[in-house]
Amino acid sequence: MKSNQYSIKVFEATIEDENKFLAFIDANYELFKHHLLCLQGDIPQRVQQYLEKKSLKYINNFDFPKAKKIKDNFIMPHHEEQKCKESCKVISEPLRSGQYVEHAGDVVVAERINSGAKVVAKGNVIALNVVNGDISSMGDFILVGDTQKSNILFHGVKIDNTLLENRLNKIEFVDNEIVIKAISKKELTWV
Amino acid sequence: MGMIIAVISGKGGVGKTTATANIGLGIAMYGRKCVVVDFDIGQRNLDMILGLENRVVYDLVQVMDGEASLKQALIKSKSNENLYFLAASQTKDKSVLVSSKIKKLVDELSLQFEYVILDAPAGIESGYEHTIEFADSAIIIVNPEVSSIRDSDRAIGILDSKSQKVKDGEEVDKYLIINRIIPEMVQSGDMLSSEDILEILNIKLLGKVAEDKGVVEASNQGTPIILNPKSLAGAAYKRIAARLCGDNIPIQEPTVHNKGLVGKLKGLFS
Ligand SMILES: Nc1ncnc2c1ncn2[C@@H]1O[C@H](COP(=O)(O)OP(=O)(O)OP(=O)(O)O)[C@@H](O)[C@H]1O
Ligand SMILES: [Mg+2]
Numbered sequence A: 001m002k003s004n005q006y007s008i009k010v011f012e013a014t015i016e017d018e019n020k021f022l023a024f025i026d027a028n029y030e031l032f033k034h035h036l037l038c039l040q041g042d043i044p045q046r047v048q049q050y051l052e053k054k055s056l057k058y059i060n061n062f063d064f065p066k067a068k069k070i071k072d073n074f075i076m077p078h079h080e081e082q083k084c085k086e087s088c089k090v091i092s093e094p095l096r097s098g099q100y101v102e103h104a105g106d107v108v109v110a111e112r113i114n115s116g117a118k119v120v121a122k123g124n125v126i127a128l129n130v131v132n133g134d135i136s137s138m139g140d141f142i143l144v145g146d147t148q149k150s151n152i153l154f155h156g157v158k159i160d161n162t163l164l165e166n167r168l169n170k171i172e173f174v175d176n177e178i179v180i181k182a183i184s185k186k187e188l189t190w191v
Numbered sequence B: 001m002g003m004i005i006a007v008i009s010g011k012g013g014v015g016k017t018t019a020t021a022n023i024g025l026g027i028a029m030y031g032r033k034c035v036v037v038d039f040d041i042g043q044r045n046l047d048m049i050l051g052l053e054n055r056v057v058y059d060l061v062q063v064m065d066g067e068a069s070l071k072q073a074l075i076k077s078k079s080n081e082n083l084y085f086l087a088a089s090q091t092k093d094k095s096v097l098v099s100s101k102i103k104k105l106v107d108e109l110s111l112q113f114e115y116v117i118l119d120a121p122a123g124i125e126s127g128y129e130h131t132i133e134f135a136d137s138a139i140i141i142v143n144p145e146v147s148s149i150r151d152s153d154r155a156i157g158i159l160d161s162k163s164q165k166v167k168d169g170e171e172v173d174k175y176l177i178i179n180r181i182i183p184e185m186v187q188s189g190d191m192l193s194s195e196d197i198l199e200i201l202n203i204k205l206l207g208k209v210a211e212d213k214g215v216v217e218a219s220n221q222g223t224p225i226i227l228n229p230k231s232l233a234g235a236a237y238k239r240i241a242a243r244l245c246g247d248n249i250p251i252q253e254p255t256v257h258n259k260g261l262v263g264k265l266k267g268l269f270s
Helices: A018-027 A045-053 A079-087 A185-190 B016-029 B060-064 B099-112 B126-132 B146-162 B183-187 B194-201 B214-221 B232-244 B261-269
Strands: A009-014 A035-040 A058-060 A088-091 A100-103 A106-109 A118-121 A125-127 A134-137 A141-144 A151-154 A168-174 A177-183 B003-008 B034-038 B083-086 B115-119 B137-142 B173-181 B204-210
Touching (some): A088 A100, A100 A106, A106 A118, A118 A125, A134 A141, A141 A151, B003 B016, B003 B099, B003 B146, B016 B034, B016 B083, B016 B115, B016 B173, B060 B099, B099 B115, B126 B146, B137 B146, B173 B194, B194 B204, B204 B232
Parallel strands (some): A009 A035, A035 A058, A088 A106, A100 A118, A134 A151, B003 B115, B034 B083, B034 B115, B173 B204
Antiparallel strands (some): A141 A168, A168 A177
């Protein structure tokens, strides 16, 4: 006889709230990739589809020999965290010519905004890399570096590029006037 | 399964077809089986650059429509037996292209060839989108000028959102060729440097090709410049083909042409 013996981690759960369950699995996906999920009770169709799409292995209503219980460091998805995710969009790819990002909240762009690309935000815009494209913000501020070729609108007002020198700039309202301030590196760490 | 490579640029006239012909021939000379396909429906000219215009009987649209077999339509290059060519239709326009038929064609080609190189039409319209649809990777050709770079940037953005591989959650490999570099102008600061271009486009560099008067003549004669051992552009395409075949050859900077003593003397008397 040829045989193999494995010990696997089983995660047992009963689904009460579909959304909370999905958020939980999503937040811990990296861990669950290597688990077998044992779901007791009914599995809603959406959950089934999600598990299948993510190729997570699961069994339903299965009574297995109970072994030692272990504690894992699962992340409980936080309510506020999700709210923040919704209001702040982070872009980590370069924005290329013709690409258009519109968002109701804040937008953080970590890579370049190339000539011909456009970011339109109801909230703040933070552009950490070179900007040669267009930015429009209706938020409290725009944070942007040296950008001679860009086209920046703050609350519909075109910002004069010559005022954006070789440094990091914060464009904001002070007493109903648009003010451009140089930002030091120190301040940035907590922005 | 062979690799499907789309040669794209956004802007027209920057050297896609020239690159396709030379890279295809270079890969064949390297000993790999390669097919170059003209996807510029209605404006074909890869056949001329390869010197094969009088050999075209069937085109890719006829193959896709089942009017001809692939075997009938594939034309063997006269300079290398590893290279084959599939012509574009000259009488139809690009609206005849259908995704399912393209998929079938490129799948069939990738079973027979190690490299399937698709020469895209200029622009970013449907003909372009169909060329990149089933590509594994793309070679982006730019000239060192702002309009070419911006148009390529746009084409890359479309590549990264519309190709099937990206829709399946994978990445399309992207390689840059900077074509028609004039070293004197780069040196004097009148032409964008390769570093500037790479910073904007943010993709891997595959090669640098100098401006070379021999290219036009080579195209007119239907003998790709890579066959000319004296040409700088030809040598650059040879290195590019070798890199695509997995050779680790360092990028060579096109250098300022240094007039020798004879040249200087000639200059004095002319
Ligand atoms: N390195 C080079 N040096 C000099 N001339 C070149 C070079 N590369 C290409 N050319 C010339 O540029 C012109 C355009 O080249 P080609 O037809 O390959 O461009 P293309 O991008 O395929 O154009 P289209 O978008 O119209 O299909 C041709 O006349 C060609 O000979
Ligand atoms: Mg062409």
